[in-house]
Amino acid sequence: MRRFFNLPNVILLSLALGVLFGWIAGSAGLLKAGFLLELLKLGGDLFKSLIFMVIVPLVFVSLICGMMSIGDLRKLGRVAGRTLVLYFITAALACIVAIFLVNAIKPGHAIAKETRDRIAKEHEAKQKEIVGKIKTTEHTPWTFIRGIVPNNVFSVMTSNSQMLPVIFFALLFGLCAAMIDSKRREHLAYTFESLSLVMVRMIQAVMFTAPVGVFCLIAVATASIGIEVVKAMALYCVVVVLALSIQFFVVYGGVIRLLTRLRFTDFVRACRPALVTAFSTSSSAASLPVNMECVNKRLNVSTSVTSFVLPIGTTVNMDGTAIMQTVATVFIAQLYAIDLTVTQQIGVILTAMLAAVGTAPVPAAGIAMLVIILEPLGIPLTGIALIWAVDRPLDMLRTVVNVVGDGVAAAAVGTMEGEDVKYVPEEAAVGFQLPTGDSQYP
Numbered sequence: 001m002r003r004f005f006n007l008p009n010v011i012l013l014s015l016a017l018g019v020l021f022g023w024i025a026g027s028a029g030l031l032k033a034g035f036l037l038e039l040l041k042l043g044g045d046l047f048k049s050l051i052f053m054v055i056v057p058l059v060f061v062s063l064i065c066g067m068m069s070i071g072d073l074r075k076l077g078r079v080a081g082r083t084l085v086l087y088f089i090t091a092a093l094a095c096i097v098a099i100f101l102v103n104a105i106k107p108g109h110a111i112a113k114e115t116r117d118r119i120a121k122e123h124e125a126k127q128k129e130i131v132g133k134i135k136t137t138e139h140t141p142w143t144f145i146r147g148i149v150p151n152n153v154f155s156v157m158t159s160n161s162q163m164l165p166v167i168f169f170a171l172l173f174g175l176c177a178a179m180i181d182s183k184r185r186e187h188l189a190y191t192f193e194s195l196s197l198v199m200v201r202m203i204q205a206v207m208f209t210a211p212v213g214v215f216c217l218i219a220v221a222t223a224s225i226g227i228e229v230v231k232a233m234a235l236y237c238v239v240v241v242l243a244l245s246i247q248f249f250v251v252y253g254g255v256i257r258l259l260t261r262l263r264f265t266d267f268v269r270a271c272r273p274a275l276v277t278a279f280s281t282s283s284s285a286a287s288l289p290v291n292m293e294c295v296n297k298r299l300n301v302s303t304s305v306t307s308f309v310l311p312i313g314t315t316v317n318m319d320g321t322a323i324m325q326t327v328a329t330v331f332i333a334q335l336y337a338i339d340l341t342v343t344q345q346i347g348v349i350l351t352a353m354l355a356a357v358g359t360a361p362v363p364a365a366g367i368a369m370l371v372i373i374l375e376p377l378g379i380p381l382t383g384i385a386l387i388w389a390v391d392r393p394l395d396m397l398r399t400v401v402n403v404v405g406d407g408v409a410a411a412a413v414g415t416m417e418g419e420d421v422k423y424v425p426e427e428a429a430v431g432f433q434l435p436t437g438d439s440q441y442p
């Protein structure tokens with residue numbers, strides 16, 4: 001019994017209870033407004049803030065620790081190369097499967113013109129807000145590359161979605177720190193290691209609030225899902241979910257099987273807390289600290305690989321988002337009877353891969369980047385209103401895929417680096433047991 005009630009299982013249980021509660025209370029009209037809704041929102045927001053506040057210091061400190069222990073540019077180059085190749089291949093596979101499915105099933109043909117216009121009208125204000133916001137900033141590969149090197153490291157550290165400049169600074173700091181005289185280097189390494197331990201302890205402590213936080217987030221999310229719209233858009237949702245499932249089980253399952261010695265079920269078991277966090281917060285950034293903990297402690301991937309592969313993946317590797325963007329683009333084209341040529345569809349794949357790289361790891365960010373893919377093809381931006389109408393549950397699912405994709409790459413790169421990547425059961429993975437008598441946590 002006690003074995004069953006470990007923290008990951010308790011979080012899963014609270015997820016199920018949150019869905020049930022949100023569904024019942026939502027159908028009874030108890031979660032439209034009022035005290036209960038405010039209370040649940042408060043619980044969810046506090047949980048998210050507790051995680052968000054650790055992201056930047058955790059990434060910064062652990063990356064420096066990792067760099068100081070690598071201290072070798074060749075290894076860094078190899079790890080970076082392998083990581084980027086894996087990210088590229090999985091993203092390409094994701095988009096190819098997505099484009100194949102959306103062309104085969106044709107969800108855009110299943111919606112009557114009147115239904116299309118009605119849903120577009122209902123969500124017109126939101127669609128205009130999304131389009132307006134995205135057009136205020138320039139999104140080109142040039143601005144993306146320019147943004148990697150910060151001109152003020154403190155200003156980029158104030159945003160949770162600007163991970164690449166923080167990584168750049170930490171890498172440089174770690175490498176240069178490895179070059180100073182040995183006495184000072186040891187001092188510095190010891191200090192950063194101690195800081196890193198504090199960060200890990202903080203995440204472990206925050207995770208004890210996860211059952212309550214996840215319950216609150218999921219209850220509110222479930223109650224806010226409009227079943228009527230989901231029914232009208234059912235086929236679109238089916239295509240997205242199908243493509244996400246193929247990515248999860250076939251592509252990621254295949255990478256784990258081919259490139260590691262892990263069983264995929266063990267991989268998923270080890271990453272449960274990260275998956276539930278991704279599902280309930282719809283944010284890869286919020287899931288990053290938990291994902292790092294799972295990959296490092298429960299899959300035994302070294303700190304240097306974990307702290308390099310995961311933060312970069314959180315920012316640039318979003319296969320779930322690329323899937324949604326590919327399906328949504330072709331779906332909207334079908335809705336407005338626009339025939340996309342094969343060349344245009346290849347263009348959709350390439351821009352979706354790029355748009356996913358530029359998508360911020362926060363809720364609903366992927367939908368905003370659709371503007372960049374739709375506009376050059378002359379596809380009406382009003383279609384975004386329909387995608388928005390059903391995006392909440394799909395965002396939860398694609399964020400899970402985004403987060404798992406990073407974990408898969410970390411496990412594969414760790415194995416390729418000769419590490420003993422293996423499943424560490426709950427009892428042995430420090431910090432994930434329920435508190436015992438002598439625990440330091442509440």
Ligand code: ASP
Nearest residue numbers: 283284321361362365366
């Ligand atoms: N919510 C997603 C994430 O954080 C981004 C998206 O909207 O696709 O990974």
